[in-house]
Amino acid sequence: MQTASTTRIAPRSGTAFRLAAGQRLTVTDPEGVQVADLLAFGEGDVGEVISNGRTFDYEETIRLTTGNVLWSNRSNPMLEIEQDSVGCHDFLLTPCSEATFRHFYPDMPVHRGCFGNLAEALAPYGVMPDVIPVAFNLFMNVPLTSDGRLSVEPPISRAGDSITLLARMDLVIGLTACSAYSSNGGSFKPIDYAIA
Amino acid sequence: MQTASTTRIAPRSGTAFRLAAGQRLTVTDPEGVQVADLLAFGEGDVGEVISNGRTFDYEETIRLTTGNVLWSNRSNPMLEIEQDSVGCHDFLLTPCSEATFRHFYPDMPVHRGCFGNLAEALAPYGVMPDVIPVAFNLFMNVPLTSDGRLSVEPPISRAGDSITLLARMDLVIGLTACSAYSSNGGSFKPIDYAIA
Numbered sequence: 001m002q003t004a005s006t007t008r009i010a011p012r013s014g015t016a017f018r019l020a021a022g023q024r025l026t027v028t029d030p031e032g033v034q035v036a037d038l039l040a041f042g043e044g045d046v047g048e049v050i051s052n053g054r055t056f057d058y059e060e061t062i063r064l065t066t067g068n069v070l071w072s073n074r075s076n077p078m079l080e081i082e083q084d085s086v087g088c089h090d091f092l093l094t095p096c097s098e099a100t101f102r103h104f105y106p107d108m109p110v111h112r113g114c115f116g117n118l119a120e121a122l123a124p125y126g127v128m129p130d131v132i133p134v135a136f137n138l139f140m141n142v143p144l145t146s147d148g149r150l151s152v153e154p155p156i157s158r159a160g161d162s163i164t165l166l167a168r169m170d171l172v173i174g175l176t177a178c179s180a181y182s183s184n185g186g187s188f189k190p191i192d193y194a195i196a
Numbered sequence: 197m198q199t200a201s202t203t204r205i206a207p208r209s210g211t212a213f214r215l216a217a218g219q220r221l222t223v224t225d226p227e228g229v230q231v232a233d234l235l236a237f238g239e240g241d242v243g244e245v246i247s248n249g250r251t252f253d254y255e256e257t258i259r260l261t262t263g264n265v266l267w268s269n270r271s272n273p274m275l276e277i278e279q280d281s282v283g284c285h286d287f288l289l290t291p292c293s294e295a296t297f298r299h300f301y302p303d304m305p306v307h308r309g310c311f312g313n314l315a316e317a318l319a320p321y322g323v324m325p326d327v328i329p330v331a332f333n334l335f336m337n338v339p340l341t342s343d344g345r346l347s348v349e350p351p352i353s354r355a356g357d358s359i360t361l362l363a364r365m366d367l368v369i370g371l372t373a374c375s376a377y378s379s380n381g382g383s384f385k386p387i388d389y390a391i392a
Binding site: 047048049051052053054056057058060061062063073074075092093094097099100103128130131132133134144146147148149150151 | 243244245247248249250252253254256257258259269270271288289290293295296299324326327328329330340342343344345346347
């Protein structure tokens with residue numbers, strides 16, 4: 001449910017905002033089967049950035065859910081997952097971009113994707129496109145076979161599913177409603193978020 | 197076998213060098229059971245850097261071996277694996293560092309690790325520590341369980357095993373003989389490399 005304190009991200013768009021240490025960010029998939037790419041940078045020093053490799057190392061898993069921490073490139077805790085009604089997210093793949101649209105959908109219109117949306121939203125905070133890393137892709141469903149092959153499947157999130165992350169330091173957050181066909185089951189829906 | 201054209205990287209150290217488009221880099225584990233962290237940056241523009249996320253996306257696997265390409269953050273092919281006598285490498289984990297030594301080996305002496313070795317070796321090329329990403333960790337053995345949990349096991353590489361990578365663009369390479377206990381079966385050995 002979209003409340004007065006909820007902000008809606010339109011389909012195939014993105015935004016950025018500050019999240020202070022101790023605040024909680026709840027991201028909701030209001031219609032279901034929709035991915036949201038999440039990035040985090042140090043507020044005041046965007047050289048510090050969310051890192052899938054540091055997170056995999058310290059959490060000893062590639063499947064992050066309630067109780068796991070998302071770590072920075074400088075080995076500091078950035079966000080802690082406090083609530084997760086889905087339990088299926090991806091931290092392997094980079095944000096979709098013009099190049100990934102040309103690669104995976106050569107017969108479809110090219111879109112700037114989450115990469116372009118994040119680059120524009122984060123530019124006012126001093127984030128350059130080259131330093132945009134692998135995002136924590138909320139609700140994204142990327143199963144692996146036993147020999148390491150991956151596929152991008154429709155999210156298992158249903159309308160109203162959500163995840164809540166506690167900020168462990170002052171952050172700048174980038175957040176999208178993902179733009180890629182296969183990541184979202186072939187249709188583009190909004191994403192809601194609230195800060196408390 | 198160490199030949200006249202082979203350069204040896206001493207245990208727990210690292211180096212950096214240019215690799216021109218069309219040149220081949222062969223990295224050999226001369227004694228066996230030893231990891232080498234490999235990084236690649238664009239020569240002349242180190243804002244372009246090897247990306248595990250772009251590589252996983254385009255190669256559709258997290259297990260890279262002969263025939264796979266390692267991609268940059270700008271969606272360009274950087275290196276192509278032409279020969280691989282091991283077939284077991286890691287592209288999930290960041291280079292070991294002072295912070296990872298304190299985390300995983302609280303009772304052992306702290307070492308600057310591959311991160312510190314790479315930061316020093318790459319500084320003359322203009323690479324700042326914050327942009328050091330997940331390395332392609334040659335010979336590193338990181339199995340995953342079906343639910344995504346990972347562990348760092350001794351490499352399966354034997355004395356003389358090697359991997360050959362073809363440069364698809366002009367590159368600056370960072371390369372180490374890894375410094376972490378568990379990554380290398382508890383002992384630290386050299387790494388050899390040759391450019392042809």
